[in-house]
Amino acid sequence: MTKPLRFSANINTFNACADRYVLSGYGERLTTDQLIAAATKVPGLTGVELVGMWHVNDGNVSQIHRQVTDAGFEVTCVTPDIWASAKWGWGSFAANDPKIRQEAIHEVKKSMEWAKQLGCEVVDLWFGQDGYDYPFQADYQAGWDRIIEGTIACAEHVPDVKIVLEYKPKEPRTHCFISTVGKTLLLIQRVNRSNVGAMVDIGHALMAYENVAESAALLHYFGDKLMYMHFNDNWRLWDDDMTVGSVHTIEMLELLYWLDRLNYTGWYALDIFPYREDGIRAASESIKWIQGLHGLLDKIGRDRIAEVIAGGDAMTASAMLREALLG
């Protein structure tokens, strides 16, 4: 019998989403209070993610803790903002400017402290601005030196908070340094601190032509380093941040199977951008899709799935999935 899955969402899910054309966003901008209130309307949601400085800071951390707890949530992740203002445009940990690097490290350390105060185990370290846009623009080796050094400094700052690396091939830079599951594990191994691991953001993996189940398995294989999960979906070529279940049914099912097989007991956190959709409905739909697909695994039977995989016969797998989905 598998345990019930635990669902989380960044409270920003419920805010107006913007893109580079509609900078003011497609919906209404809400306050943090309103965002938390919105989260309570999503059936099954018991966790929330916060962004450092956007939602939590030195001045409001106890109040936010109380507010989130009163609303019935755990804080599952604090994400330091080292990517959402112009100052990070040429990098955070890997910036050429040492002052920027120090400020970025400082932001992450602060988020780790806030996480601890919020009873939250995880900080999400996403190097979205660390990379390059043009050829002949980056010293690839210096970039890695700096990212390794900064990550170690953070890891040692609050050893009982996990730093969870979130890889992504591109955007906002045309090339990010920490772009694939393989590079993420190389970084983890070089950093070599027990509180440093990774997540799979499904959309990021898909756009890297990774199979999400395989990427999760690999993070487990190399030292049990799968510490968090970001759920969403896309059309495979860009980080569309769509709701779960909208495009990839079978691969999502395979991922959910492997998460159980790998004894993943962390949060199933949503990372969606419902640009034109209502955030509450988008989050609710995503959770229901995950629950429904997860339930299908029970219906098929984990032992049977394991047997089919061990056999390696694609048509047996096809028949198993077809019967489960279409009866």
Added chain:
Amino acid sequence: MTKPLRFSANINTFNACADRYVLSGYGERLTTDQLIAAATKVPGLTGVELVGMWHVNDGNVSQIHRQVTDAGFEVTCVTPDIWASAKWGWGSFAANDPKIRQEAIHEVKKSMEWAKQLGCEVVDLWFGQDGYDYPFQADYQAGWDRIIEGTIACAEHVPDVKIVLEYKPKEPRTHCFISTVGKTLLLIQRVNRSNVGAMVDIGHALMAYENVAESAALLHYFGDKLMYMHFNDNWRLWDDDMTVGSVHTIEMLELLYWLDRLNYTGWYALDIFPYREDGIRAASESIKWIQGLHGLLDKIGRDRIAEVIAGGDAMTASAMLREALLG
């Protein structure tokens, strides 16, 4: 009540599939007799496609007709081979060499004649070798001139056999001239013969970042020109020619809905390359997936689907699909 779907497959589905590394193929090479015998083992299959000169020629057309009929099949398509030997390497209809162009046109005309003798309505015109590999290698306008001229010549040769254009972005050339649904319709309009239309090969559309349902709708929109369908699946970036249902569940469902809505009554033909799989099982699985997904549309209700589409609300669509697939 929708009519039962009619399924076909190229008899080569049951032959050894080869790729550029394993040129001798992953399975056993069979004779035409054996291929037809294999086809009879696929439940639900009532049509077969033949390739000109591979399976049918002037000498054996009546015998093949009898053989196919005796086996319980209709011939649904004859595909002229204007792409599978070195002589076509620099193009067929669009080749620089006028002799090659004439030979290619001759091949298509012969296939049209055989189609007629076989009681078959459709000839598949795929310009896989007409394009280019390198920059500065092609005169794009001359290519179109020649393709238009050759297609008209064929269309007029046997006016009661349909020429069905099969577009594909690339392979074997790195760039094919007739690469997308849009260019296919431009060609159809310029050729302007009532027996010239198109098919959607699902994998070719996916690799062009087309939505297959949308492409089918467009072929219908511009003059009711959807005349045939090739079913398969892939990982969206290459023509993997996998079995139906293996990757894209929702998009396949949307396609099946639109085919009915567009009153498509043509064949549901499989075009798969089961490299390492048994062809009979691969074809059977594909048909069962199509049937299962098609049945789901009845379960949801066509009117409800039409209403959801008209509403344009993605989350309502998501809920509808989720309930249908996961209960």
Added chain:
Amino acid sequence: MTKPLRFSANINTFNACADRYVLSGYGERLTTDQLIAAATKVPGLTGVELVGMWHVNDGNVSQIHRQVTDAGFEVTCVTPDIWASAKWGWGSFAANDPKIRQEAIHEVKKSMEWAKQLGCEVVDLWFGQDGYDYPFQADYQAGWDRIIEGTIACAEHVPDVKIVLEYKPKEPRTHCFISTVGKTLLLIQRVNRSNVGAMVDIGHALMAYENVAESAALLHYFGDKLMYMHFNDNWRLWDDDMTVGSVHTIEMLELLYWLDRLNYTGWYALDIFPYREDGIRAASESIKWIQGLHGLLDKIGRDRIAEVIAGGDAMTASAMLREALLG
């Protein structure tokens, strides 16, 4: 002897560029006055593009005309804004809401009027919001009906201003209706007004796996419909809007060759997003790359290029390009 090329740029090139993470932009926000002043610092720039309502409106059209003229520029294009606020989120011409459709058509008509008053021949019609994000969300045929109808209404409104369609596969929607050069020509043919044509935006073509030279040739082939050009570059998978020359050298050269061969005498307009770069330098670099590559064509000789293309031999083409670029 070819005529000197004429260069233009949207004055927004010189403004702060934002993306969905850094909504406030990477640089400084400037006024229209400042943007025009910035444009004067770009060597070789003699045209500017304006966006309707952003830079030009009923109240300021004469003043802007004078200001632009005094600065030494022609207005080469007015782009109606039917994509940059939340109201357009579910479409402009193709929106389900007839009121939105009317407002979008009104915006385009106003831009056409302003264009005429500004002595500008071209209005850029980009249907970025007309498409869909999710499966089962769009009525593909109704979308085309509405786009055709709206485009005709605009074309007839000011017949001596050209409507130039700008296709793009995706973004901001995950799927845009008018996504490829082929679909654009289908729309042009159905609309069938002499003042309706198209541009190639290089980045949009690249992300559709089009060869830009081929797309330009095709627009010319089907009725001389290439009326404008947007220059930029990208990594082929996304509309990175980089400076010209940054990634694709050979294909840019082939495009420039074909533009001359097709007797394209329109503007060479930049459409770049220099997120982290200085806009003046980014525009200047782009122009110098185009000029340099264009000069290379003279060095090689147009007759020789024509001969190489007619021969269709890739290695002869390779040698020609290598000698021209590397001596």
Added chain:
Amino acid sequence: MTKPLRFSANINTFNACADRYVLSGYGERLTTDQLIAAATKVPGLTGVELVGMWHVNDGNVSQIHRQVTDAGFEVTCVTPDIWASAKWGWGSFAANDPKIRQEAIHEVKKSMEWAKQLGCEVVDLWFGQDGYDYPFQADYQAGWDRIIEGTIACAEHVPDVKIVLEYKPKEPRTHCFISTVGKTLLLIQRVNRSNVGAMVDIGHALMAYENVAESAALLHYFGDKLMYMHFNDNWRLWDDDMTVGSVHTIEMLELLYWLDRLNYTGWYALDIFPYREDGIRAASESIKWIQGLHGLLDKIGRDRIAEVIAGGDAMTASAMLREALLG
């Protein structure tokens, strides 16, 4: 002053190339003697690659050695064939069948022995068949166990021959296990034998959305593991195996710069498939492009390039490249 580059090519470059449509190949099939004779006609070529069992075996190794030496070549790489017949279809080192795994390991060991006898330092280990095609078909962790185990067994067999891993995202499987530079380094680190490193095959890196210069730098960064290079080019989405210089000018230049900067002194080996081109001309062109681009680096000046990279300013880089290429 940089040392002259050393060029190699697989002798199969000069043979007929086939694809999955034209299985008999676009050109003429030659004997090993003829292939070696063809290689002598390529200016600048001083090395050749051989494929185990195709060109070299226990019976002919001394004779081939003499023949190659007499023709003026060194053998730069022996590639074991563990991917080109049906028996490897379900994997080599990672196959479910232990007998196949043993046979694959045996093939690699034999190629290592032949390499040693041929005075060749490198064996190319490409796991093209080790992966999967369909969802729910593979045990991702068992695959890695087996690949690690087999690679160690080979590495210890002939410790003074280098095993050079060649990663590739896909083809012939839709997903290969050893697919990216990151995963390759993980494998190298786990195997942990000094004679195990990697190559970058340019086309494989491009289709993984890797920047080839960055991938080379990373292999150097993690333990000086860049041991070989395969040169070719493609359109970024598939392993088109085109001649060097045909599409990507700037990225090729950046790679050549970094190879020098990383003190790479290994072979510059061609891995091209000139399907429709003459192999001798295709190889000659590729070498001339590499030489020409490499010479351009001298013209620009390595110190200046290093300074530009350290500055991180894309427009300075653009100007530097533009002036070098276009004067």
